[in-house]
Amino acid sequence: MFTDKNTQLLYPKEEIKSHDIEDIVQTNIFNIMLNRRSQRKFENKDVEEWKLEMIFAAADTAPTAGGFQGFEIYHIKSEQIKKKLVEAANNQPYVNAPVVLVFCMNPQRVKLNFPPEIIRKFSQQDATLAAAYSQLAAHALGLSSIWIGMIDENKIMEVLGTDLSPSSILCLGYPVKMLVPKAKRILKDLIHEI
Ligand SMILES: Cc1cc2nc3c(=O)[nH]c(=O)nc-3n(C[C@H](O)[C@H](O)[C@H](O)COP(=O)(O)O)c2cc1C
Numbered sequence: 001m002f003t004d005k006n007t008q009l010l011y012p013k014e015e016i017k018s019h020d021i022e023d024i025v026q027t028n029i030f031n032i033m034l035n036r037r038s039q040r041k042f043e044n045k046d047v048e049e050w051k052l053e054m055i056f057a058a059a060d061t062a063p064t065a066g067g068f069q070g071f072e073i074y075h076i077k078s079e080q081i082k083k084k085l086v087e088a089a090n091n092q093p094y095v096n097a098p099v100v101l102v103f104c105m106n107p108q109r110v111k112l113n114f115p116p117e118i119i120r121k122f123s124q125q126d127a128t129l130a131a132a133y134s135q136l137a138a139h140a141l142g143l144s145s146i147w148i149g150m151i152d153e154n155k156i157m158e159v160l161g162t163d164l165s166p167s168s169i170l171c172l173g174y175p176v177k178m179l180v181p182k183a184k185r186i187l188k189d190l191i192h193e194i
Contacts, residue, residue, distance in 0.1 A: 024054075027140045036136065037181045039144030040094040042173030047099050051141045055101075055172070058137030059130040070110040070123035071130050071167075074160055076100040081159060088155035089148050089169060097146070097171035102156065103131040104164035127167040134170055144175035 056073065064070060076082055085102070086095045105123035112119060135145050148169035156166045 024140055029136070029140075032136055032140045035181055036139045037144070037179040038146050039173075039175045039179060040146050041176040042094070042097050042144070042171075043176055045098065045174050047143060047173060051138075051143065052099065054141060055134045055137045059134045062126070062129040062133040064126040064129070065110055065122035066112045068110045068112070069126060070106050070108075070119075071127035072104045072106050072164055073130065073134075074102040074104060074162070076102060084159040085156065085169065088152050088159055090150045090152070092148060092150065094146055095148055095169060095171055098173035099143075099171070101131070101134065101170045101172070102160060102166050103127040103134075103168050103170065104160075104162065104166050106164050124167050131168050131170050138170075138172050142174075143172050144178070146171045 052075075059073060060069075076085065079096075082096045082100055085100060086093060089095045105120065105127045107116070107119045107123040110119045110122050110126075112122070114122075131147070135147060138145050148171060151166055151169060153165050156169075157163065160166075
């Protein structure tokens, strides 16, 4: 649950009957990170509106260059557009998921006095971080996800009818089966002390 300084409820705005919400708010982020696993098979089941709201609220908390939030999220509800996004993502069928979010860069929001290539890089990082925050939030809410980076930027812009470049697509839903996390590198190999 996201509250303001006066502990007024900001998200979710919808009243939740389930007691699960308290558990979710108390979720340990390390537990979520350690147990997240990409998922490409989703149940044919809608994701609750309040969960989506929590995911968007999580995206909204991500750090951004200068705090300008140089990104936009397209929430794809149209089945027709989802199918076109499958094509624009190298025909990866699981892009047609219960929830499809396209994270786009919006460099125009980044009002910093730096060269355009730096501003673009900032907005790309903003959009990527927002997607990563959303992905973790989704897992904290019992959902699974797949991050789609293999995309044809121009095709996606055409499908969405926007001049904003996409950075990634995040597909979400209830997993058909919860998968165990993949083994990762040992920290000794990952960290380079100099
Ligand atoms: C930048 C990036 C691009 C990715 N692109 C795709 C993609 O186009 N299609 C796909 O099926 N998975 C894609 N993935 C998901 C990875 O395959 C997955 O995260 C990786 O295999 C590690 O598995 P894990 O997420 O379960 O730890 C992408 C992930 C990242 C971070």
